[in-house]
Amino acid sequence: RSNRDCQIDQHHRNQCQYCRLKKCFRVGMRKEAVQRGRIPPSHSSTSPNTIPSGEYFNGQPVSELISQLLRAEPYPAARYGSQYAQQGSVMGIDNICELAARLLFSTVEWARNIPFFPELPVSDQVALLRLSWSELFVLNAAQSALPLHMAPLLAAAGFHASPMSADRVVSFMDQIRIFQDQVEKLNRLQVDSAEYSCLKAIALFTPGRVG
Structure with a gap:
């Protein structure tokens, strides 16, 4: 669109790469790291619906990065949680621990x-x-379509793995609630x-800027 203010959602996200990149900037990507190439702007060859070819990040085209x-995704087609949701099966503590381990390994x-x-x-x-693993875990959990009912089981798995004091239980349950809210x-x-x-690259390389 000519106004470069496109709606970015499931149905329109592929229509304008410019606005998709702008969405990444809004969540923390540093604009000063994107450099304009030396090629003069050309109105005849550049469409507002594509990332301009002169935009670079650390010397590489943004689109290539x-x-x-x-391509770095270990399991690009895998959606770990969907198999349980489709089968309607109840995930036990062992399943949750295995699933969490796979997500951490894939990270x-x-x-x-x-x-x-x-x-x-x-x-x-x-x-x-170490600084970014929790944010990366949340992003991987959401990307992998984990069933929402897994949050109570994550808590149960934590209690099963290590006995906790009352104060630690309260703190741990708060973290589980925050985890579920972020995934939702x-x-x-x-x-x-x-x-x-x-988003995962931003979380990994700028852990201090991720909330």
Whole structure:
């Protein structure tokens, strides 16, 4: 659209790459990191519905970086939680623990294959993952379509793994409630795969800016 203010949702998200990138900026991507190329602007060859070819992030086209983030997904077609929802089965504590472990493992595998991260010293990689793992877990949980009834089971799994004092139980349950609220909000936004990949990269590389 000519006004560059498109609605970005499940039905319109592929119509305007410019507004999709703008959505990523709103959630924390630093605009100063995007550089304009040296090619002069051309009104005849640039459409408002595409990311301008002159936009770069650390020397690479933004569109190519997004493609690399998508290719780094360990299980791009897998939606771990959907198999339980479709079968109508009840997830037990063992299922929840296995599912959580798979999500954490996929997070590490994804990080190892995205641009720039493998070039960092191992100590920096570990530090970034430690600082951002909870945000990445929430994003992966929402992206994987985990059934909403899993939150109480996550709490039960936590109690089963380690006895807690009353104060810790209250704090732990608050964290579970926040986790479920965040997953529900992401589901309502109908975020697509490219947007999830960008959000995860933002969370990983700028952990101090993610709430």
